[in-house]
Amino acid sequence: MGSAETKPIGADLIAELDRLAAEFGAEIGGLATEQDIRAAQARYLGKKGKLAEPMKMLGRLPAEARPAVGEAANRAKNAIESAVTARLAALDEAELAEDLGRVVDVTLPGRGRPLGTLHPLTLVRREIEQIFLGLGFEVRTGPWIETEWNNFDALNTPPDHPARDMQDTFFVEGGRILRSHTSPVQIRTMLAGPPPVRIIAPGNVFRRDDDATHTPMFPQMEGLLVDKQVSFAELKGTLLHFVHRFFGPGLGVRLRPSYFPFTEPSAEVDAACYLCDGGRKVTARTCRLCKGSGWIEIGGAGMVHPNVFRAVGYDPQAVSGFAFGVGLSRMAMLKYGVDDLRSFYEHDVRFLAQFR
Ligand code: PHE
Secondary structure (H helix, E strand, O other), X not given: OHHHHHOOOOHHHHHHHHHHHHHHHHHHOOOOOHHHXXXXXXXXXXXXXXXXXXXXXXXXXXXXXXXXXXXXXXXXXXXXXXXXXXHHHHHHHHXXXXXXXXXXXXXXXXXXXXXXXXXXXXHHXXXXXXXXXXXXXXXXXXXOXXXXXXXXXXXXXXXOOHHHHHHXXXXXXXXXXXXXXXXXXXXXXXXXXXXXXEEEEEEEEEOOOOEOOEOOEEEEEEEEEEEOOOOHHHHHHHHHHHHHHXXXXXXXXXXXXXXXXXEEEEEEEEEEOOOOOOXXXXXXXXXXXXXXXXXXXXXXXXXXXXXXXXXXXXXXXXXXEEXXXXXXXXXXXXXXXXXXXXXXXXXXXXXXXXXX
């Protein structure tokens, strides 16, 4: 107390308080974050802050000196607090102005993600399914791993039959094979129930082929119709309807006498080559797709062999039927004008993205 009396009472403290307020005002202008501003505020107004000492001295002043100094103390506190509020508001304002200043064109279209597409072979399968559903056929599927009996024996192809060589396939453990065609679905369907039968059976098949025009796996689609007095004319009519619905009415189709153990009589089904149109567009001899024949084989067909009916317990005297099998990749090649079969299996998006 004694030392306080030696100083010029009051005036000194008032000057000091005003000086601190001014000092704070100068300091805060350079602070750019709320955190820094709050720290500065605490350095002045906190318990051990710069104003704490003059405030302590205020209590020791003689009563008559206190009002003026008290007023200066409030003034300093208020000045510091309103400087804090003002500075924080200014910062908010600046932030908002910066946000608004960014050019945002709300009319720009969004950045789209590229959508996947259905594989062309899937598109072809679905379209063919629709055509046959319209004719009253049902869609059936069978397993890729088959018994030899379903794949060969029941289809009138006993173990020593030379036709097995045409469909050399892969044997897997347990005496089963990867099916070499979709024809075993004929057997499965007929074993599962009595006639009449009207099915198509799309799915992958496997053969020991691997070159530019043959892949060891390829999609096929089987067709089977069994009823009373089914004729070859109905087979031909069904195939023509199918091909013309699928490719358009103009495409040439021909049936060529052929041989399959499970059909009699049998035929190969050819469609006109899209690239040379049967030799009309480019000299037939130069066409790389049909190799000059003007035709592309799309599958086989025929009337169901009586031995096939016997194998599944159908009476060949009571029922007859036709069957066919088409290569879906061949159909897709013709439909989309793809001249390399491998394109379907390489999964290059530049190729696949064209089938939207
Ligand atoms: N399964 C035969 C093949 O893959 C095609 C076919 C099916 C032929 C039905 C006649 C009847 O070569």
